[in-house]
Amino acid sequence: MHFPRSFLVCLALVLAVISPCFIGAAAATQDAERQRIDSKTGLIFTHEFPANPFNMITAGEATEIKLHIDNQGELKQTVFAVSGFLSQPNNHTMPKRNLTSRSYKTAVGPSDKVTVTYKFELESEPGEHGLVIYVDVTDEEGKSRRTVGYKGLVKVVENDSMFDLQSISIYLMTLALFGGIAYMSYDSFMGGNKKKAGSRTKRAAAAAAGPVVESTAEPGKPDMDWIPQHLVDAQNGVRRQSSRIKKRQGSTSSSK
Template identity: 30%
Template sequence: MARFAFLSLALFSVQALIGGTLAADAAEKAEETFEAPTLAVTAQAAFPASEIFGVKLVNGHPTQALVTFTNNEESAVTVNFIGGTLSTLDEESKLVRNLTATRYSVEIPAGEQESLSYSFATEMHPQDLRLSLASVISDAEGRFFTVYAHNGTVSVVEPETSIFDPQIIFLYFFLLTCFGGVVYFFYTVWIAPYFPQKRKSAKPETKNTASKKAEAPVDSPAVSSATTYNADWIPAHHINRPEARKVKGSSRSKSRA
């Protein structure tokens, strides 16, 4: 009975050993059969407008990246898309923003190089981020591959302001106009009523009317029509003016002299 138990245990251990060996061989064969294909294409991104201290992404201004592809395949490949992402610099990198992907569909012959321009713009708070640029490339058999072109640190900065900037000039003009309107409103509502208002005199108007009458020409048709009349029916004592009478006091003073 004890021998039978020992034989059954030995048989079970041999089956387990054989089964483990077969499973390991099957896993190795699966890894060999499902090995991911590779593409002999490299990509390198350069920033022509970058400074010595690194790449700066200016808000509101497009950033240009020049991506150079080198095809080491025996057949031609096609660059379909170029895109990118902005993420944080932490160990657990978090995605901040996806950059706009641009379609190219440019074919690169075998053993040749091709440079493509990729532009993007940002509107973010100033900070340091990680920029990753990648391209989607297809080979002659129609298989798609992702080839990375850049993975580095960039700085998001605000554009430099100038006094002669049209936007700044318009902003200053708008603020000055609003300030002047507020000051005028306060003056007319709270300050002007406390000052005595000057009354307009009628003397300047009389002077103006007198000057207008003096400036009127004598030979105007209105005056000529008023002076032309028929003098036959007017009495003579109205036409002939009476002579001035001599004053007695003046004759006495002459006689005394």
């Protein structure tokens, strides 16, 4: 199957535009599959940053992390607080800056699954940092426990950065869009001119070949239209002369 060149170019542009989105989605999916298990409560935590692919966080802007909690224990647990802190990237036990603590009242029964959304803001210098999110729970017997819902690395960027992931994706999409429009316009204009030139060439060749003359020959008889007229006249003269000679010879034989 042969595809036109313009289709292939547009397809390449579309892939160039959507590839950062697919990469970010794949990274978010892989990130959400990382689990943290608290053996004492039976809680299993997975996480995701819905609006921050590659764990890239803008300083001073609200950031959202979703904590998916699966209770595989025997007791009902209730989430009553979520908090956290920034740490050194290579040592999560050394807090650098605490995050705002938020109160909840979310029950998670045995075999239940719930999602807790925690929003926070980071006021920190750009660079890579460790991030620890605590989830405080209490069970149905009244015992409280602090569990770790997330522990990992994040990259903080300035809010006016022109080269973060989202900005780069927007730049690529804009360039690809204008590039595709420009190419299709060029291809339509130049391709149309080539087709018109080809049609004019064919018409000129047909005109140079002269008019097409249809044959007037009857069925079963040879077509004499292609023979020059003077040859046809000479041939007819020879035939008339031969018929007169035959008549004269016939009359002479009768007289004898």
